[in-house]
Amino acid sequence: MVFAEEGIKEFDRDNNRVFELFADNVDSIDYKIVIATGNAVMISQNIYVLADYIKYNTQTREAQINGNAKFYKDGNLYFSTQKANIKFDDNYSIVEPFYMQDSSSGVWISASMAKSKEKEYEFRDIVVSSCDIGDPIWRIEGTSGTYNQDNYVAGIWNPRIYIKDIPVFYFPYIFISTKNNRTTGFLYPEFTSSSLEGFVYIQPFFLALQDFWDMTFSPQIRTSRGYGLNTQLRFVDTYNELFEFNFGIFNNFKKYIRRNSVKNQTIYGFDFKHKRRNILSRFFKGYSDGIYLDFRFMNDLDYIRLQNAKNKDIENRIQTSKANFFGTKDDHYFGLYFKYFLDLQSPTNENTFHTIPQFQYHKFLEQTDIKNITYSVDVNTKSILRYKGFGYFDNSVRVPIYFSMPLLANYLTFGTSLNVNAGIITLNRTERLANLQGKNSTYFSTNYGFSLGSDIAKQYDKVFHSMSFKVDFSSKLYNYAEDKNHIFKPNEALIPEIRDSFGNNNIYSETQPSIQINFSQYFFGLENVELLYHRMYQNINLQDKENRFDSLRNEVGFSPISNISISNTFYYSYKNKSIEEVSLSISTTYGYFRGLLTYYLKRKFNNIDKKCSIYDNKTCVDTTANFLRVRLSHDFNYFALYGDIGYDFSKGYLRDWNLIISKDIRCFGIGLKFANEITPILTTSGTRAIVNRYVSLEFRFVPVTATALSYRFK
Structure with a gap:
């Protein structure tokens, strides 16, 4: 220990400086008590203290700090304070009052005593906010609290959330993380009224006992509907890949159930996701692989909606x-x-086809020994x-040259090109099919084609222009099919279940002589900004006079x-002399x-009867x-x-x-939302749409949380 005119220094056994005290004025009492006044500075390891007055006992290693x-x-x-007592040997301190702020998040904590x-840390009369300390827009007040310096988590008893001086929420106990760390405890609740x-x-409730996994338990009550529980489990494997269940x-x-005729009293479901790359790559040189899992099962589409208070939207019924x-x-x-398909619009999923499994081998485009042939x-x-119902095996081979x-x-x-295709479909579980001629349908075909194209570009003063034009001719060379059940060409007179299952869009359809014409051009301005593009596609069927x-x-x-x-796409029907489909987007x-x-129009022409004209009979257009x-x-x-509004003209x-x-x-946000939505629900007679009108008031307490109050109208 060394005394100097400016204060005191302490060293450990290895002669490393572990403590230092200096100020404008330094006095000593019996070389035991050191009093520093006027811009007093105390340094202890990685802590640096500035104060008006510091009194330090060299024997007990206690410091009194004021001002x-x-x-x-x-x-x-x-943190900052007006008064603090520190015991360095016991790592103990008392601070009155207490103020601390996280520099990255802006969240501050103050208390009458810590x-x-x-x-x-233990606090009394705690206040938490991220707004201006003089007049915070929002704040959380509690009777007492704790703070852990390692995980940056504050726990508050009897917290009241205020917007200005108006109390808006009360909870018995909450956790707040100033560093957004994973910490076990209750999360902010969701609530609404409907x-x-x-x-x-x-x-x-968030459970995080170890770094590689965590869980969230979310019990819920809907006073006029029922009660339930949602659970989420997440963990990472040794390769740092995420599993989510x-x-x-x-x-x-x-x-x-009686009021809304819903189908299921108990709604349940589960889903999990996982992806990973290079599972076996370390065993084989030049090899790479990957796996992707996305599985879900539910007995009702409301399984998805009931995952939060706002009723999650469902865009796809499949x-x-x-x-x-x-x-x-x-x-x-x-x-x-x-692939497993779940039709949420159907009361049962018994007739839905699933692909279990599919195997694919593909050899990428490769140059042969003959120049220009791939x-x-x-x-x-x-x-x-x-x-x-019946199922089937579908096997196919395709070799394009x-x-x-x-x-x-x-x-x-x-x-020029030559495409060789072969396939076989084998039906199984055919006991219920009447008039079945055989279980196998085979197909072999070769198609050929010619193409002529051009790609040109030119740089002007401030505009770059590129243009592409291509004409393709394709036709069948040889076709063979053994197809007694008309799988490849569905026949109205034979086995409706097969006809409806395979439809008319089968990869084994014969290639008729046709010409495909493609044209595209692009204009780019300064800094490679796209100014305009134009693309056209036309297919001509040489042997089909009607189409x-x-x-x-x-x-x-x-x-x-x-x-x-501005972008626009439209399809023009020559046969019906009218636009068949159009989409427009202006941003x-x-x-x-x-x-x-955005605008979208889709029309279907039902003029099967040749006497039907789309100009004088509106029933021809759907x-x-x-x-x-x-x-x-x-x-x-x-x-x-x-604002967002959608209007259905049809x-x-x-x-x-x-x-x-x-x-x-x-530090604060507030949002008021008025909405009208159409939501499908599963009833005993299938899917029924209901109109969902509601108003929602959302509060955003940055960066802590966000919550909302909602009311749904009948």
């Missing part, structure tokens, strides 16, 4: 489970696939089955100015304004889709406005709409 004390750790402000032992389901309350169960009250494995080496690819190989075998050569100084490219020309596909997109983008960005308009959607948003500085009603008024400050 504008600031504690720094690792170069950042750790005690610390080792790395644990005229259909009553008061909804979901209370998640979810399970949920919900019990509907009998009164709710839920697909997948298990895929692939491997590649050099020019070879192997794949093993499993080929590839694709082999597929599928097992298609279902719970009820290509030849190409440049012409006219590379301005043109000539090509000589398939629908013309035309795509156009351009940006007249930097913040506006714009200007400052804080965002806008998007409009399957005629839909307009507009999305607008703008930040007005004082608040942000977002049915003449507003399909869905929502309006959101939102305000975000650095």
Whole structure:
């Protein structure tokens, strides 16, 4: 220990400095008590303290700190106070009052008094926020609390959440992580109110006992509907790849079942996901592989909706489970696939076909010993089955061979191709099929084609232009089929179940002589910005006089100015002399304004009777889709406005709409949402759509959490 005019220094046995105290004025009492006043500085290992007054006992190694004390750790402000007592040998301290702020998240904690032992703090009269300390927009007040310095987690008893001076929420106990670390404890609850389901309350509990796994338990109660539990398990394997497993169960009250005619009293389901690369790569040089798992099962589509208080949206009624494995080496690819389809619109899933399994081998395009000739190989075998009804095995081989050569100084490219296809379909579980002629259908075909194309480009002063044109001719060379059951060409008179299952879009359909014409051009401006594109596709059937020309596909997109983008696609039917399908998208960005308009029209012409004309008989046209959607948003500085509306012209009603008024400050956000949605539910007679109108008020306490209050109308 060394005394100097400026203060005191202490060293350990290895002569490393472990303590230092200096100030403008330093006094000593019997060389035991050192009093530092005026810009007093105390340094102990990685802690740096500034204060007006520091009194230090060299024998007991206790320090009394008073007046504008600031504690720094690792170069950042750790906490500040007016009074602190520290026992260095016991790692114990008392601080009155206490203030600490995390520099990265902005979250601060203050208390009337804080005690610390080792790395644990105990607080009295605690306040937590991330807003300005002088006048916080939101704050959490509690009677007492704890803070762990290692995991940056604060626990608060009897917390009340205030917006300004208005209390909005109360909880018996909560955890708050200032570092967003994984920590065991209760998460913020979700709650809402609905005229259909009553008061909804979901209370998640997060369990994280080890670094490689965690779980979330979310019991829920819906006072007018029922109760349930959702569970999520996540863990990583030794290769740092994530497994995610979810399970949920919900019990509907009998009164709710009778009122809404729902099919299932108990709703349950589970799903899990996992992907991983290079499983066997370390055993084989030049080999790579991967696995992807995405499996889900449920007895009701409400399994997905009941995972949160806001009722999750479902976009696809067909839920697909997948298990895929692939491997590649050099020019070879192997794949093993499993697909399970769940039709959420059907009361049962007995008639749905599943692919269990499918095997694929593919040889990538490879150059032969003959110049300009390339080929590839694709082999597929599928097992298609279902719970009820027949299934089948589908095996196919495809070998395309290509030849190409440049012409006219590379301005043109000539090509020819030969495609060899073979396949066999074997039916099984055919006991219920009447008039079955045989279980096997075989097919072999060879098709040939010629192509002529050109790709040119030119750089102008400020514009780069590229253009591509290609004409393909294809036709059958040889076809053979042993197909007594008309699987490859469904016949109206034979076995409706087979006809309906295979349909008319089969890969074994004969290739008729046809010409495909493709044209595209692009214009690019400065800094390679796309200004305009135009693409056209036309197929001509040479032997089909009635349908000589398939629908013309035309795509156009351009940006007249930097913040506006327009794209359009339409299909024109020559036979019906009318537009068959059209889609339009216009998007714009200007400052804080965002806008998007989309329109989609799909028409089906039913003029089977030649006397039917689309001009004088509207029954000949079936409009399957005629839909307009507009999305607008703008930040007005004082608040942000977002609107989304969809109108169905074919049915003449507003399909869905929502309006959101939102305000975000650095530490707080609030949003008010009005919405009208159409939601399908599974009933005893199948799927029925219900109109869901609600208003939701969301509070965002940055960076801690967000929660919402919702009310749904009948």
